[in-house]
Amino acid sequence: MAEDHYRGKGTGLEAARRMQEEEELGLRRPRGWQRQVVPTVALIWSLFQLSLASWLTLDSTYSRAIHLAFAFVIVFLSYPTLRRRLSLPGLRWLGETRTIPAADFLLASLAAGAALYIAIDYEGLATRVGLPIGRDMLFGILLVVALLEATRRVIGPALPIIAILFSLYAFFGPYMPDFLAFKGVSPGRYVGQISLTTEGIFGIPLDVSARIVFLFVLFVAMLEKAGGGKFFIDLAMSLLGRYKGGPGKAAVMSSGLTGLVSGSSIANVVTTGTFTIPLMKKVGYPAKKAAAIEVAASTDGQIMPPIMGAAAFIIAEYVNIPYLEVCKAAAITAFASYATLFFLTHIEASKLGLEGLPRADLPRFFATLLSGLHYLLPLGVLLYELIVPRHSPDLAAFRATAALTVIMLLQHPLRAARTGGDIAGALRRGWGEIVAGLIAGARNMVSVAVATAAAGIIVGVVTMGLGGLITEIIDHLSGGNIYLMLAITAFASLLLGMGLPTTATYIVMASLTAPAIVTIAGWQGFAVPLIAAHLFCFYFGILADDTPPVGLAAYAASAIARSEPIPTGLQGFMYDIRTAVLPFVFIFNHDLLLWGIDSWPLGLTIFAMTCAGAFCFAGATQGWFVARNRLYEVPLLLAVAAVMFRPDFFAGLAGVGNRYLMYPLGLLLLGLVYALQKARSRRGGSAPGSTGGMP
Incomplete structure (x- = not known):
């Protein structure tokens, strides 16, 4: 079937794609020589990360610092200070999107220098732990300010505001009411903990981002550039499109397949919803329900093993278990959630009396499968490396990316040789797709890198001695009731997730509430595994992506379907109730986590x-x-x-x-x-x- 037969068209699709581009590429589209600056930096960043995974050996502190420095450069060169244009003379550069102002080049340099300071003076800082000198304070404060500004530009104001509030609490804790009182910290201790050690900004979340997450995001970007995303959609349509409400079922399946390698709900919506939403509308789904099904399916892609988004790798580090155990713990709830959504599409089709698409309008299954079998090879390599020899996630992702690179290089020349086409041109096309994938992978990592680093500020403040106090506060608010405490945690995660990406929401909530859930449950006689508490925070951070009034995935889907965003988000959340109930279940029934x-x-x-x-x-x-x-x-x-x-x-x-x-x-x-x-x-x-x- 011709591709354009089921590709969404019109301003709605363009609006959704703009949302995805703004999230992943920034708002700035410079011209001339400046147009090549950010892609060049992104390409170098990807090559650096691949080197770390193969032949380059660096201390983890160095790799974290360099990782953050690359992210800073891309942020300040890709995102203007303001998201709207200014007409005031002398201040127009604040909203400039057609050129990169000199001020942003300077900010990028200063921010990168501040990030690299811990690596440049590593030995000196090691001898001055707890006793920073003036230069340490200067670069430490500059790093915090640069990180908050970079986070504001990429993610919005929510995470910087939360980080600032926690920082203020660290200083003004002694002046708080008794039940909130905290002994407080000095400026020297704050800067040392947050900026100059691996207990704050350069902590575990940034380490996971630099060591593991980058490689998986890169793998996803390259698979998409190779054509894997369209293959999954065609495969789902060929299998399910002819059944009752078939495009809805295909949306669930294709989003689940895409979710195997993608951690972004918006990217899932735009990738699969481009095809499935117009087809759902064609067979009779109302626009709101078509968009909501896609939102629910794409949002849950982040809980689908084996990748599950960036936060899952951080869960493994926090809980100190192998990553494969995290996948095992999430497997039943993830697959059950998708199976139930599949059933929900059938319910909606039954309510509306819908049928499927004519077989003639669908791609043929075996032809589609054979045409894309090579896309399954790198996925097979990834799963083999994780499951059989149980190699580390970064090594598994590197080897899968290497296999995918070979496929990208050869697929077009082999096709050209078979059809008598231009082999040299096909080879150039393959190289072009590889380079484009390397650039896209780095640019897609920017939001994850700055989010994990900024969340490190909150984690650093908590580890200064707030952990026990937070447990007491949560216990006080919930009255010692485990059910009320879980409800408060779920609501707070949804609330935070309206302004933060999933990874940042998880880090903040897990730092604050996961130990408290385990402790307070223990006081009441419930034995809650730490992995259950962390997955609880993770799941509700994901569900915020379709929770009105801010759910970005719902906005992207409604743009494609041309439905109202708020009703779409509400309908999507109604579908996601079946996911929301599962975390409450596995807190008490650990069989769902395959625990033991x-x-x-x-x-x-x-x-x-x-x-x-x-x-x-x-x-x-x-x-x-x-x-x-x-x-x-x-x-x-x-x-x-x-x-x-x-x-x-x-x-x-x-x-x-x-x-x-x-x-x-x-x-x-x-x-x-x-x-x-x-x-x-x-x-x-x-x-x-x-x-x-x-x-």
Whole structure:
């Protein structure tokens, strides 16, 4: 099928792409020789990071400093001081987007110098720990100011404001009310901790960004440039497009496949929504629901193993477990969440009486699969490296990128040789795509690098002695109630996530609340693994991407669908309730995290029962299961969900020693609801269209 047949068109798509470009490339589009400055810096940055992963050996402090310095240069040269143009004489450069002002070249140089200071005077700083001299103070303060300004330009004011408030609290803690009082710090200790050691800006989050995340973001960018993104979409459409509401199901599948290698919900929306949203509208989905399905699918891409976005690598470092264990812990909830969204698209299609697309309008499955098999090779390398020899994530990503580079270099010449085309031109095209991928990967990393560094300010302040105090404050606010504490944490994560990227939201909330969740739960007799508390913060940081009034993924999808952003975000959040309930479940039911479970049959059983519970929860909240719900069926569906989610709780109530014996009870209730609704749907009394089986 011709590509333009199902590619979105018009101003809506252009608006969504502009949003993605602004997020990843900045607002500035210089001309002339300046046009090559940022791409050149980005290319050098990518080559430096690849060198670190292969042959170049540097102390981690040096690599963190250089990583941040590159990010600073790109930020100050790509993002103007203000997002609007100024007409005031002498101040027009503040909003200049067509040239790079001399002031921003100077700021980029000063910021990079401040970031590199810890590497340049590494030995001297090591002998002056806790006793910074005047020069140390100057560069330390300059680094904090430059980082806050860079973060404001890229992400917006929310994260800098939070960092400033924490910094002020560090100084003015002694003057706070008793329950908030903190002994306070001196300027020397603040600068030393935040700027001149690896306990603040140059802490674990920035280390993970420099060592691991960059390589995965680069891999994603290069796979997209190679054509992998379109292959996943075509594959999903060829498999599912002909079924009831097929484009909606294809949106879920393609976003899940893209989510295997992408950590950006906006990028997922623009990549897959470009194709799927117009097709969903074509088969009859309302614009709002078409956009909301894409938002929900793309947002959940960040919880899909094996990559799961930048925050997952930081979770592994914070919890001190192998990255593969993080993927294992997230696997059931991630796949169950996607399976349930797949079911939700079927519910919506059943409500509306929708059909699929004609087979003639869809790409052929085997032809599509064969044409893109080579895109699966680097993914296979990545999974093999992570699972079989269990190499480090950075080494796995490097080897997968190396395999992808070979494919990008050869795919066009081989195709040209087969068809009698211009082999030399095809080779140049391959090199061009490789270079473009290297540049795009570095530019996409800017927001992650500055977000992790800025979040390091908050982490540094917390480690100055606030950890125990924060636990006491949270315990006071929640009244010692674990459920209320979790609700406060979830709400705070959603609130922060409206202004922060997922990674920054996770770092802030995990630093503040993850230890508190474990501690307070322990006080109440609940044993909560640290990984469960960290994943709880991570999940709700992700859900903020479609939470009104700011959810950027919802804005991007609504631009493509030409629907209202706020209603789209609300509808997307209604779909994401099935994801929001799972973190509350795995805090108490650690089976969902496969914690201590190494049996494949048992793991698959838990997954199947979790899916059954999630399907029933979705059916209860959406008013439809096999047919439209009757009032008495909603409690039955919720009961099935409760039994499947917490078999341990109900086993305790029933005095049954084996919690898994509760699963048959849940299946019995599920069978009862299914039989009631199936009989009613056969009589034709509830559905506007067919309610036939879901593929």
